[in-house]
Amino acid sequence: MAVRDDLLAAVERSPRAAGAHDRAAWVGLFTGDARVEDPVGSRPHVGREEIARFYDTFIGPRDITFHRDLDIVSDSVVLRDLELEVAMGPAVTMFIPAFLRYDLREVNGEWQIAVLRAYWELPAMMAQFLRTGSRALAPALQLSRGLLGNQGLGGTAGFMTGFRRAGTRHKTLVESFLRAAARGDKFAAYRALAPTATTTLGDSHVLDAAELVERLHGASSVKVNGAGPTVTVSVASDHGRAIMFADVAWRGKQINRIQYFPG
Template sequence: MDQALLAVVERSPQAAAAHDRAGWVGLFTADGRVEDPVGSRPHTGAAEIGRFYDTFIGPREISFHRDLDIVRGSSVIRDLDLEVVMGSAVTMTIPAILRYDLREVDGEWRIALLQAYWELPAMLWEFLRNGAAAVPATVQLSRGLLRNQRLRGAVGFAAGFRRVGSRHKTLVETFVNAVGRGDRFAALQTLSSGAAITLGDGDTAEIVELAERCAGAVTTKVIAAGQTVVASVSAGPRRGVLFADITRRGTGIQRIRYFPQ
């Protein structure tokens, strides 16, 4: 099954590179949802997903530089960098982690949910550093947003600026480092009361078990999007992706989901 899921997921960058709108939108279930970036207003159903494509994918050249794929159950986690050509003089590299949840429909796997974890403020800052060269791309993106998404959609996209912050990223790094050195007490100090830890979405785990899997673990990429901090974790030859759910005003991690390679 893993190869079947990966094959469907791989059709997404292939369709984007070919500017195949129908092929890309057709990868999703009828009630499919796109959250890109996580924290912005979701796009649900073929019509909204089509408008998302027209705004953000169709007008651009996007390359997927894949680093790691993890399959667990019917979900695929992809650690990668996105290379986005915004215009003739502006190309950006965006560190990202994508999550695809798939569902079988009439004997075929389709994407029920695509969540793209990347940092909108960091992308905007890199974009603006291009100075005058960014002006044509800014005008094009603004026009596309208003034409395809209307004002409500533009405001919904801007909601992606609201996210947990740098102190929450540090909290997650502290948790991973503590787990990596087997310091259960320090790891517990980063968690809120009653915080859940699971392998994947549903297999309950304890910190001791996580420490056994992640001896020597360090973070190699940390992304804050919406209410979640996502971290790429490297523990020698073993790798994984960790999702930590945190409220912006919270002082501890509320939920840990670890997807091992």
């Protein structure tokens, strides 16, 4: 329990530093070789120098509030199911359904973030942004200046790769797998899996597909999103809450890997 509390406390320093607009404190939460993927599917920011530029582009100019639904700790990983409230300017506030994954590493007796992955849908966020109409003009100009000024053309292009993500077809596939597992239809569930698909409890504990189906008995999805090649599902089942990551094939209709993190 002490380690769990320590990990959660380490993660909680991130929204606290962001809310205080404390650049040095936020960047200092990361290991020297840390990686930030935000959103997953975009080009990662590696090392504190790039992470500092990420802060200057996306965090520093905005007020971000974390509305948490669920925290899960697995080994040295903390998963957070939440909604991000992002004030882009005085007249534009975005509400972004997201999942955050923090991989932590102990450095000199202190837990630091080695990898931060943010699973949220860039196209959906942009659509929400544009629906604000003329109010989006000033925040859009500010974001564009920040992207080009801090990230350059290459970094801006790297951010835009986040538009390619698991879409409606992939989410339908994963939700069909979940519904089949929920009603105990193993054969229908198995059909959604690639022949070489792996299923694990957490990151690495091998979980037989039949056991996963059992764990998903009576399950329903609370939230689903697609980022990069991953469909992420917040699950409620007879066994309680969980978060499930399903890596999908870009082409075809198959799930290549499932990682299941129970609460």
